[in-house]
Amino acid sequence: MKIFIDTANLKEIKEAADMGVLDGVTTNPSLVAKEGFKDFKTLLEKICEIVDGDISAEVISTDSLGIVKEAKELVKIHKNIVIKVPLIKEGLKAVKILSSEGIKTNMTLCFTPSQAVLAAKAGAYLVSPFVGRLDDVSTSGMDLIAQIVNIYNNYGYETQVLVASVRHPLHFVESALIGADVCTMPFKVIEQLVKHPLTDIGLSKFLEDWKKLNS
Ligand code: E4P
Numbered sequence: 001m002k003i004f005i006d007t008a009n010l011k012e013i014k015e016a017a018d019m020g021v022l023d024g025v026t027t028n029p030s031l032v033a034k035e036g037f038k039d040f041k042t043l044l045e046k047i048c049e050i051v052d053g054d055i056s057a058e059v060i061s062t063d064s065l066g067i068v069k070e071a072k073e074l075v076k077i078h079k080n081i082v083i084k085v086p087l088i089k090e091g092l093k094a095v096k097i098l099s100s101e102g103i104k105t106n107m108t109l110c111f112t113p114s115q116a117v118l119a120a121k122a123g124a125y126l127v128s129p130f131v132g133r134l135d136d137v138s139t140s141g142m143d144l145i146a147q148i149v150n151i152y153n154n155y156g157y158e159t160q161v162l163v164a165s166v167r168h169p170l171h172f173v174e175s176a177l178i179g180a181d182v183c184t185m186p187f188k189v190i191e192q193l194v195k196h197p198l199t200d201i202g203l204s205k206f207l208e209d210w211k212k213l214n215s
Pocket of ligand 1: 006026027028108128130132133164165166184
């Protein structure tokens with residue numbers, strides 16, 4: 001399973017990349033706004049310099065022609081840019097056009113298996129079901145991932161399932177068990193994946209014993 005980081009923070013992206021675990025980056029308008037980075041193009045250029053993998057950049061148009069126009073500007077920035085498009089009717093129309101022109105897309109804000117089927121049929125490269133936001137409204141996000149993976153396998157759809165809105169390590173582990181293609185998560189969750197108290201306790205003990213030997 002590929003690991004993406006879900007942030008527009010360059011420091012976090014660099015640190016995760018240095019750990020050797022990063023396959024790509026997802027951003028969205030809220031994440032970019034949080035960083036206060038007004039020049040989206042420069043931000044994307046910087047991200048592409050750090051990570052050699054899929055970099056999702058989201059459009060803000062909600063009509064198909066506007067989405068296509070924005071997408072064509074964004075893909076000029078770097079060959080790894082994937083256009084993030086909302087899973088709405090106009091978004092599907094745009095993805096159909098963009099995929100026929102070889103432009104990679106990530107259909108975002110997916111909350112049902114039916115939306116995921118439509119994204120695949122329109123030719124999306126990635127689909128992003130939001131597990132955390134479903135959990136927030138008492139609906140199992142991971143059940144949705146299992147359903148989409150199952151349906152995609154039934155019909156051999158090539159669209160990759162990117163688990164988004166990940167809140168904790170169990171989302172990551174369950175995604176891998178189900179067989180999702182990609183899991184994107186905040187830096188905090190990547191750090192949580194590394195941590196185990198027994199690793200820390202064991203390491204302290206090793207270092208302490210070594211010190212005793214040499215004192
Ligand atoms: C996906 O690509 C989105 O950027 C993201 O995962 C949304 O996560 P949130 O629900 O924590 O905002």
